[in-house]
Every structure is written in structure tokens, then in C-alpha cells.
Amino acid sequence: MNHKYRQLFFSTLYLSAFTFGGGYVIITLLKQKFVDKLHWIDDDEMLDYVAIAQSSPGPIAVNGAIVVGYKLGGFPGILAAVAGAIIPPFVILTMISFFYDAFKDSFAIQALLKGMKSGVCAVILSVVFDMTSGIVQSHDFILCIVMVLAFIANYFLHTNVIFIILAVAVFGVIRTLLTERKGASK
Amino acid sequence: MIYLKLFLAFLQIGAFSFGGGYAAMPLIQAQTVELYHWLTLSDFTDLVTIAEMTPGPIAINAATFVGNQVAGIPGAVIATLGVVLPSCLFVTILAILYTRYRKLSLMQGVLKSLRPAVVAMILAAGLSILLPAVFPLGTLRSVDWLALLLFLGAFLLLRWKKWNPILIMVGCGVVELIVELIH
Numbered sequence A: 001m002n003h004k005y006r007q008l009f010f011s012t013l014y015l016s017a018f019t020f021g022g023g024y025v026i027i028t029l030l031k032q033k034f035v036d037k038l039h040w041i042d043d044d045e046m047l048d049y050v051a052i053a054q055s056s057p058g059p060i061a062v063n064g065a066i067v068v069g070y071k072l073g074g075f076p077g078i079l080a081a082v083a084g085a086i087i088p089p090f091v092i093l094t095m096i097s098f099f100y101d102a103f104k105d106s107f108a109i110q111a112l113l114k115g116m117k118s119g120v121c122a123v124i125l126s127v128v129f130d131m132t133s134g135i136v137q138s139h140d141f142i143l144c145i146v147m148v149l150a151f152i153a154n155y156f157l158h159t160n161v162i163f164i165i166l167a168v169a170v171f172g173v174i175r176t177l178l179t180e181r182k183g184a185s186k
Numbered sequence B: 001m002i003y004l005k006l007f008l009a010f011l012q013i014g015a016f017s018f019g020g021g022y023a024a025m026p027l028i029q030a031q032t033v034e035l036y037h038w039l040t041l042s043d044f045t046d047l048v049t050i051a052e053m054t055p056g057p058i059a060i061n062a063a064t065f066v067g068n069q070v071a072g073i074p075g076a077v078i079a080t081l082g083v084v085l086p087s088c089l090f091v092t093i094l095a096i097l098y099t100r101y102r103k104l105s106l107m108q109g110v111l112k113s114l115r116p117a118v119v120a121m122i123l124a125a126g127l128s129i130l131l132p133a134v135f136p137l138g139t140l141r142s143v144d145w146l147a148l149l150l151f152l153g154a155f156l157l158l159r160w161k162k163w164n165p166i167l168i169m170v171g172c173g174v175v176e177l178i179v180e181l182i183h
Helices: A002-017 A023-037 A043-055 A060-104 A107-137 A141-156 A161-185 B002-016 B021-035 B041-053 B058-101 B105-134 B145-161 B165-182
Strands: none
Touching: A002 A023, A002 A060, A023 A043, A023 A060, A023 A107, A023 B105, A023 B165, A043 A060, A043 A161, A043 B058, A043 B105, A060 B058, A107 A141, A107 B105, A107 B145, A107 B165, A141 A161, A141 B105, A161 B105, B002 B021, B002 B058, B021 B041, B021 B058, B041 B058, B105 B145, B145 B165
């Protein structure tokens, strides 16, 4: 039992310490750890957790830690995962608020962070590649259209993420009800 | 009561920022600069720079930074607790509902439709980091070859060699540093 909480705490701690580039990166890394490596959560379930983390208020990384923590260890799991996710930025920002001037002008730190950005993008797009091929292989044409429309709305039209999630959720309700009615009338 | 003010200000930031980091920024500005004058506008700009240069969500970075500036480490702890409390309540309730009802066909239908939308938004987030890094001026001619090569190399190592992603990210940073040192 203790092993599970320790694993949760140190996983989110470790991932949070290296999450440059926002919440999507930590969610990607959580997936790699708990789905691909440990096999504690399955693929579809993880995508649902991403949807929950994303459609809720607050930092996506913290929300992701909460859903994974709850799934694996209930309420104590949430505490372990959230503590792990918060401690690294808390410690780093506390130190930086003391030494900010030197940090801002450091050539080496600037260069390291600039290079790391390319690596972060590669990690994100690699996971997108896996997820997209999963959806395309489902041979559900409508899901592919949803994906394209959501991308256009988000990337080109800058529609608020919560509106996209709500609209797609409503669409999902209607589609499920229609399919069930069709199934019942047969 | 400074601790109470800090707690309530960051509670609101946590409760109303939907959609991750950039959505939180205007809320942080409204509470810390305009309402309470804990930061000047230039302090706030510095804070955004720090948040971009360090790991972790901007809302937590902001809570820790502002809390430290205004009321020392106890202030930082209280502001950080305030900013994550709404998440803890809201997401926990959703997680419980999900675990209880995920087998219902309606819930499954909704989640099935949501999955492709989530993938699309992750792609959009990835592109919004990648494109400015590879084309710093926004034109095709302004291409940063080093950033492009690092991205392609990292992508190939991830896909074919299945290297550890964190190792790859740190490796990209080290290569960039070495190249800039040589130049």
C-alpha cells in the first residue's frame, strides 16, 4: 500500500520538476509513466482523465495529478499526487524570488531553456501521433471530423477551451441518445 | 489580515482559470496588480518571464512568488493552498462521478466524443510552442535551424529508439547551450 503512495508522490514530484511548457506536457508524461510503463491505467481511461483535467478550473498539471491520484489511491492518493506536483515549483519559485536578478541574466540558463523547448514539442507531438492513429483506426468518421473541427476552433479561432469541451459534450449526449433510439426501434 | 486576502485572491484565480496557464494570466494580473497592488506592472511582467523559464503551472508560480514578496514563506504557502483548493474540490467530485458512472452508455458516449477534441487541443498547444520556436519572426525565412533540427532529432529518438522523454528534453537543452557557447 505504502509503495503505491510513494510511487505516486515521487512520480508527480519528478515530472513536475521537469515540466517546462505547461500542463499538457505533464499530462503526457503522466501517461507515459502510468499507462505505458506501469500499466496501472488503460489508454482510454487516461484520455478521459485528460478531458476531466482540462475541462476543470485550475492548473492542468494539478488537475491531472488529482485524477490519477484518486484513481490509484483514493483520497490519500490525491494528497500524495498533489503534494508531489506542487513542491517543485514552490521550492524553485521561493529560491528564485531571492535570487531573481542573477537568474534572469544567466546566459547558460537561457540557452538550456531554449533548447529544451524543442524537446518538449517533440514529446507532445509524438503522443499526439499515437492518439490520433488510435482515433483514425476506430474507423469512426464522425470522430475524425470532431477532431478536425476542435483543432480549427482551438488553434485558428482561439475559441475558449471550456466552450469547445462543452459543445463536444453536448454533441456526444445527442449522438448517444440518437444511436440508442435507433437501436431500440429496430 | 494579509493572509486571508492572499488566500481569497488566489482562491479566485484557481476557481476561474479554465484552460490552463494562459487563461490564468489576466486573472493573476487583475488580483495582484489592479486590485491589491501587491505587484507593479513591471513586477508582473518579471513574474510572467520567471514562470515561462521555470517548470510548473503559472498559477502556482505566481502564488509562490507573490506570497513570498507580500508575506514571506507562510504567505507563499497560504497563496498556493488557495490556488489549488478549487481544483481539489472540483476535480475530485468529477473523478468520483466518473468512476461511478463511466459504465453508463451516455457517459461513455460523451467521453468517446471528447477524446478526439482533447487530442486536437493537445496538438494545438504543441504547435503553439513549436512554431514560434522554429520560426521566431513568424515568417518561413526566419527559420531557426538549430531549433528545427533539435525537434526532428528528438522526435525520431522518441519514435524509434523510445528514449526517456526527460532525458531527450535535457539533451536538447545541453546541445543548444554547447552550440551557443561555440558561436
